[in-house]
Amino acid sequence: MNSYEPEPRPRAVVFAYHNVGVRCLKVLLAGGVDVALVVTHEDSATENIWFESVVSLCQTEGIPYITPPDAKSAELLAQVKAADPEFIFSFYYRHMLPASLLEVAPAFNMHGSLLPEFRGRAPVNWAVLHGATETGATLHEMTVKPDAGAIVSQMVVPILPDDTAFEVFGKVTVAAEQALWRVLPSLLDGTAPRINNDLSKGGYFSGRKPEDGRIDWHLPAQQVYNLHRAVAPPYPGAFTDVNGVRYVIERARLGDRHGVLQNGKTDNVAARSLPLGLTVVDNCVFGVCGDGGIITILALTADGVAISAQQLQTRLAA
Structure with a gap:
């Protein structure tokens, strides 16, 4: 056998x-x-x-x-x-x-x-x-x-x-x-x-480093939003430094050039001639970009701690 x-x-x-x-x-x-x-x-x-x-x-x-x-x-x-x-x-x-x-x-x-x-x-x-x-x-x-x-x-x-x-x-x-x-x-x-x-x-x-997540607010909103998407958590995140504090975008959405928000309301944020970078309008956090477009920031940290729109507004006004 x-x-x-x-x-x-x-x-x-x-x-x-x-x-x-x-x-x-x-x-x-x-x-x-x-x-x-x-x-x-x-x-x-x-x-x-x-x-x-x-x-x-x-x-x-x-x-x-x-x-x-x-x-x-x-x-x-x-x-x-x-x-x-x-x-x-x-x-x-x-x-x-x-x-x-x-x-x-x-x-x-x-x-x-x-x-x-x-x-x-x-x-x-x-x-x-x-x-x-x-x-x-x-x-x-x-x-x-x-x-x-x-x-x-x-x-x-x-x-x-x-x-x-x-x-x-x-x-x-x-x-x-x-x-x-x-x-x-x-x-x-x-x-x-x-x-x-x-x-x-x-x-x-090449490989990417955390520093590559630094936001250049002079860029068009689509490019800034793409950077956020590319490095959003669990990656280190897109960030901007203001007055010695590092702000990291955790979640965001893209607004159009006229400031159309994701909840369907329209607020002409871009027409307010706001400076480039982080800003707060009507208790909402935005990033104003070089082409007049905006990103709506839904979650933000400051030096690793979650920060509200009201807290950010107070800091930016100081």
Whole structure:
């Protein structure tokens, strides 16, 4: 009687972090991939950790994981080689993988935009900041040059006019899961398509720092509103400094050039020749912008503490 020998599962080493890392890892497991090793990050004590934990998933699933500080170390290369992977995946891992790692096995990265658009860091935030109306997730071959390899799978999501980057990131996480899920069988059997990633289009973007959230009130209202949307909580937020106090916009809506408020009432705020920046009219907080347009500020903090319209008016009049 012949004993049953199960077919060996394809082995992978996965570099992963954040929500996309968690969801795409789950797709690999559901798709029958043997995840031999996960490489992830230690959470930073200085960062607002609002996202899911890859380490927790590994502990739940019994997957070996490591958190090396450097993706270029000889020790990490040896550990990856020892895992003998047939595939390498990178799902929102924050370090570039060197050529030595990419040579171990075919490597694929999940990027949070529709490549070749918004290559580089913080793609969702940049897409919102630039007023894009759609974005998505792209699985592509990894090369030494970031986000430059052939496209394997893409999934599109809309960016609605009032979506914050946090809301868009939630959509992109689902798009990443779908993009990987639908191509995984053909990727594993070697028949997945390869689509040219035209680097003459789009562009590279750098990482963002909290200071990049500083508001220039000379800009048009739409651009100021886009900045707010791009960095609204849980990101650090768009801010302005007045008399040594840092005011951070927590929630806002865009008004038109005639000051149409979101509750349907019309108040010609722009026609009052108010100075640029924060102002209070009829117990409502506004930001007056360079084109005469306004943003209606629904929640504001002062040095980290919530502040009312009346409190702000008192401070601005002092």
